[in-house]
Amino acid sequence: MIFQIECDRVLTPLCYITHNTLQLLLHLDFDSLKLPFFNLHRGSKESSRTSHVAADRLKGMQESVWVEFIRLAQEVKPVNLGQGFPDFAAPEFVTKALSDAVTGPNVLLNQYTRGFGHLRLVNALSKLYSKLLGRELDPLTEILVTVGAYEALYCTIMALVNPGDEVIIIEPFFDCYEPMTKMAGGIPVFVPLRPKKTHGPISSADWVLDPKEFASKFTNKTKMIIVNTPHNPLGKVFTRSELEMIAELCKKHNVICVMDEVYEWLVFKGSEHIRMATLPGMWERTITVGSAGKTFSVTGWKLGWLYGPHELTRPAQLLHQNCVYTCATPIQEAVAVGFEIEMERMGTPDSYWQDLIETLEPKRDRMAKFLTTVGMAPTVPEGGYFMIADFSEIGSKVNLDSEQGTKDYRFVKWLSRNKKLQGIPPSAFYCNEHKNLGEDYIRFCFFKEETTLEKAEKIIVDLKKSLT
Amino acid sequence: MSSRTSHVVADRLNGIQENVWVELIELAKEVKPVNLGQGFPDFAAPEFITKALRDALKQPDIFLNQYTRSYGHPRLVNALSKLYSKLLCRELDPLNEILVTIGADEAIYCTIMALVNPGDEVIIIEPFFDIYEPVTKMAGGIPVFVPLRPKKTHGPISSADWVLDPKELASKFTNKTKMIIVNTPNNPLGKVFTRSELEMIAELCKKHNVICVMDEVYEWLVFKGSEHIRMATLPGMWERTLTIGSAGKTFSITGWKIGWLYGPRELTKFPQLLHENCISSCATPLQEAIAVGLEIENEHMGTPESYWRDLVDTLEPKRDRMAKFLTTVGMAPTVPEGGYFMMADVSEIASKIDLDAETGMKDYRFVKWLCRNKKLQGIPISAFYCNEHRNLGENFIRFCFCKEETTLEKAEQIIMDLKNSLL
Numbered sequence: 001m002i003f004q005i006e007c008d009r010v011l012t013p014l015c016y017i018t019h020n021t022l023q024l025l026l027h028l029d030f031d032s033l034k035l036p037f038f039n040l041h042r043g044s045k046e047s048s049r050t051s052h053v054a055a056d057r058l059k060g061m062q063e064s065v066w067v068e069f070i071r072l073a074q075e076v077k078p079v080n081l082g083q084g085f086p087d088f089a090a091p092e093f094v095t096k097a098l099s100d101a102v103t104g105p106n107v108l109l110n111q112y113t114r115g116f117g118h119l120r121l122v123n124a125l126s127k128l129y130s131k132l133l134g135r136e137l138d139p140l141t142e143i144l145v146t147v148g149a150y151e152a153l154y155c156t157i158m159a160l161v162n163p164g165d166e167v168i169i170i171e172p173f174f175d176c177y178e179p180m181t182k183m184a185g186g187i188p189v190f191v192p193l194r195p196k197k198t199h200g201p202i203s204s205a206d207w208v209l210d211p212k213e214f215a216s217k218f219t220n221k222t223k224m225i226i227v228n229t230p231h232n233p234l235g236k237v238f239t240r241s242e243l244e245m246i247a248e249l250c251k252k253h254n255v256i257c258v259m260d261e262v263y264e265w266l267v268f269k270g271s272e273h274i275r276m277a278t279l280p281g282m283w284e285r286t287i288t289v290g291s292a293g294k295t296f297s298v299t300g301w302k303l304g305w306l307y308g309p310h311e312l313t314r315p316a317q318l319l320h321q322n323c324v325y326t327c328a329t330p331i332q333e334a335v336a337v338g339f340e341i342e343m344e345r346m347g348t349p350d351s352y353w354q355d356l357i358e359t360l361e362p363k364r365d366r367m368a369k370f371l372t373t374v375g376m377a378p379t380v381p382e383g384g385y386f387m388i389a390d391f392s393e394i395g396s397k398v399n400l401d402s403e404q405g406t407k408d409y410r411f412v413k414w415l416s417r418n419k420k421l422q423g424i425p426p427s428a429f430y431c432n433e434h435k436n437l438g439e440d441y442i443r444f445c446f447f448k449e450e451t452t453l454e455k456a457e458k459i460i461v462d463l464k465k466s467l468t
Numbered sequence: 469m470s471s472r473t474s475h476v477v478a479d480r481l482n483g484i485q486e487n488v489w490v491e492l493i494e495l496a497k498e499v500k501p502v503n504l505g506q507g508f509p510d511f512a513a514p515e516f517i518t519k520a521l522r523d524a525l526k527q528p529d530i531f532l533n534q535y536t537r538s539y540g541h542p543r544l545v546n547a548l549s550k551l552y553s554k555l556l557c558r559e560l561d562p563l564n565e566i567l568v569t570i571g572a573d574e575a576i577y578c579t580i581m582a583l584v585n586p587g588d589e590v591i592i593i594e595p596f597f598d599i600y601e602p603v604t605k606m607a608g609g610i611p612v613f614v615p616l617r618p619k620k621t622h623g624p625i626s627s628a629d630w631v632l633d634p635k636e637l638a639s640k641f642t643n644k645t646k647m648i649i650v651n652t653p654n655n656p657l658g659k660v661f662t663r664s665e666l667e668m669i670a671e672l673c674k675k676h677n678v679i680c681v682m683d684e685v686y687e688w689l690v691f692k693g694s695e696h697i698r699m700a701t702l703p704g705m706w707e708r709t710l711t712i713g714s715a716g717k718t719f720s721i722t723g724w725k726i727g728w729l730y731g732p733r734e735l736t737k738f739p740q741l742l743h744e745n746c747i748s749s750c751a752t753p754l755q756e757a758i759a760v761g762l763e764i765e766n767e768h769m770g771t772p773e774s775y776w777r778d779l780v781d782t783l784e785p786k787r788d789r790m791a792k793f794l795t796t797v798g799m800a801p802t803v804p805e806g807g808y809f810m811m812a813d814v815s816e817i818a819s820k821i822d823l824d825a826e827t828g829m830k831d832y833r834f835v836k837w838l839c840r841n842k843k844l845q846g847i848p849i850s851a852f853y854c855n856e857h858r859n860l861g862e863n864f865i866r867f868c869f870c871k872e873e874t875t876l877e878k879a880e881q882i883i884m885d886l887k888n889s890l891l
Contacts, residue, residue, distance in 0.1 A: 090533040111508040300752030315477040324570040329723030
């Protein structure tokens with residue numbers, strides 16, 4: 001179990017890597033679940049219950065592959081570019097709003113609020129997205145506030161997927177899509193993005209779906225497709241025509257489209273975030289997911305939302321009602337305040353989102369540059385704050401034999417142990433059959449302080465020198 | 469092109485409806501009554517907790533605003549471990565035997581979804597906190613209901629007078645019984661199960677190899693003369709018991725939605741796994757602040773500085789005041805031994821009132837009438853019973869007394885006026 005180690009404050013962020021980026025898997029040996037103690041009789045009679053302890057819906061979850069990484073990081077204390085969150089302070093206008101909410105005169109801000117979303121927040125979300133969608137979004141019936149985008153995805157999948165339903169997942173994928181689909185009894189159907197060039201500067205725009213291959217994945221069992229744009233880990237921002245291709249198939253096969261748009265505000269120059277929900281014929285079959293954590297750099301607040309037509313949001317609302325019932329009031333209040341402030345300054349030089357992009361873009365470029373210098377071939381992302389790089393050239397020059405696992409796992413471990421630099425192995429973002437598609441790559445997060453990136457750069461440059 | 473018609477919604481939501489309170493919430497918005505329905509205080513949360521959150525946000529440790537450990541923020545699980553190890557008289561492993569959740573609601577959800585298979589029976593004691601039934605159904609489980617019944621119908625009634633019939637309880641255990649859910653102190657009754665009542669349940673759990681889920685969210689709110697006993701401390705029960713707690717009830721911050729469960733690793737690992745794939749992790753700054761709160765209370769426990777002691781000292785007179793004014797108007801309250809709710813039998817007073825303008829079961833009609841005509845909000849108790857047993861609840865209303873004195877004064881005034889109007 002990944003968390004069997006001592007978790008001190010230094011490690012806490014490392015502990016996070018596992019569940020943000022990968023399938024957190026636990027191998028359940030169902031025979032071993034008939035544990036001796038459970039069958040011991042107490043008093044006179046033998047137990048009569050025969051069913052296994054654990055529910056079947058947890059079957060198929062396998063042993064966590066990250067145990068080794070976490071221990072290694074604890075030992076090595078590397079420069080950590082694995083974590084998917086900033087290592088600098090969250091914006092003050094948001095943290096102040098939370099502080100004000102809990103200590104302010106309105107005592108009810110520390111008590112239960114509306115189950116489907118605190119009014120001030122759903123109103124702010126409605127105002128914001130109505131503008132962006134070009135349609136009036138009903139705050140009460142067309143929005144659900146959730147515990148992070150994670151719970152939005154969970155409620156959507158559990159509310160809409162029946163055993164036997166197929167769910168198309170585009171690879172590389174954010175790790176929770178697969179286990180959530182399986183927990184709902186759904187059948188994940190994978191289709192990879194592939195780079196259409198192998199040499200020269202590669203952009204996330206160069207990673208594309210093959211139209212024929214993609215179309216072949218739609219069957220009469222397909223209930224849902226999950227699309228992540230901007231994309232983690234690639235940083236791909238799907239173009240209008242790419243979204244249209246997906247939309248046509250969704251309409252043709254009557255499929256629900258789940259759009260994971262958590263990085264919607266982090267789109268770099270030259271790209272534009274397009275919302276599937278605005279495409280013709282798509283509003284009625286699209287659920288879109290967002291995240292306060294990514295929006296305001298407060299991933300630890302665990303607040304997200306989904307919006308869509310009532311026919312689709314309502315089942316998710318009902319599932320949410322029975323799962324967590326309601327989200328934290330003061331956090332919702334603070335996020336609402338954050339949105340009210342941002343909406344005023346959207347498109348102006350004072351915009352936080354504008355500032356975030358202007359901060360991140362040079363970091364992206366700096367990282368792309370130093371990775372290129374050492375012979376890693378980065379895919380320059382159009383959005384988000386991750387970058388993957390093909391390390392195969394450099395990987396062939398180092399001896400990875402002392403490590404185990406797929407090639408990328410071995411390289412990540414070698415890099416951590418020997419060079420004290422932590423990344424994430426992307427083959428974890430692929431289904432078992434397609435892991436080879438990810439094994440030449442490593443993922444780094446560039447949403448880090450300049451000092452962190454400097455240290456990383458130095459390590460990379462030293463690595464280069466040591467190989468010449 | 470066909471647009472989605474039937475079968476959009478997953479089958480697991482069959483029979484799941486929107487919360488029964490919707491209608492009442494709408495009415496309350498319209499009428500703006502004195503609200504004794506809501507289960508939370510209308511006074512400020514304790515300052516040491518809100519201050520702890522404020523401090524967490526100002527701290528140089530910027531990671532307090534970023535993701536923390538999935539199964540629970542280290543500082544919090546360590547504080548929970550320290551507190552409960554003492555109370556359980558066993559070392560509670562913070563990493564493997566504790567899960568931090570989005571309130572007790574998510575603890576219940578993860579427990580049931582992680583352990584109940586289609587066809588498994590889950591025994592639910594009535595009146596029950598409303599989510600037990602729909603979550604059991606979503607897991608494909610079969611809820612089996614067994615009611616607490618008052619053993620007296622006249623004279624002052626305590627929640628201790630509401631009891632299970634031992635034969636009836638025993639008859640509910642079959643070879644399909646996977647789990648039983650026990651809420652002590654109980655919402656809405658306020659019953660604090662005695663040691664021998666818990667032992668009776670424990671014996672049946674052991675005999676039938678049943679997992680015991682203890683919803684102990686009101687564990688700190690136990691009035692003089694009663695003692696909260698943890699099932700997990702009973703012989704042979706640690707290995708088959710998961711216990712649930714709530715920061716919301718512990719520190720009067722229901723809106724923070726942080727709870728936990730603890731139990732043996734062999735059971736805890738399953739809700740941990742489900743939680744990881746459902747929520748992934750709970751809010752870091754909130755967990756940090758609650759950890760600070762627990763560290764402080766841990767020091768103060770049993771001393772005059774104890775917040776929990778103060779809470780009980782504050783609530784007990786409110787309980788007594790409410791019991792008194794309800795009795796005055798001919799409602800027969802069940803005086804709770806714990807928690808902050810009080811049930812009262814309204815049949816006598818309801819018979820004097822024309823409830824025909826309202827619809828639904830008798831208690832719903834009375835609650836709506838009381839709200840609309842007297843501007844006082846309660847909760848109808850039949851909602852805490854399964855369909856077949858709703859009649860057991862239809863004479864009762866639930867009020868929350870965890871309210872400011874001014875709120876209780878207003879309520880008392882309304883009740884006195886009601887009494888006068890009926891003379």
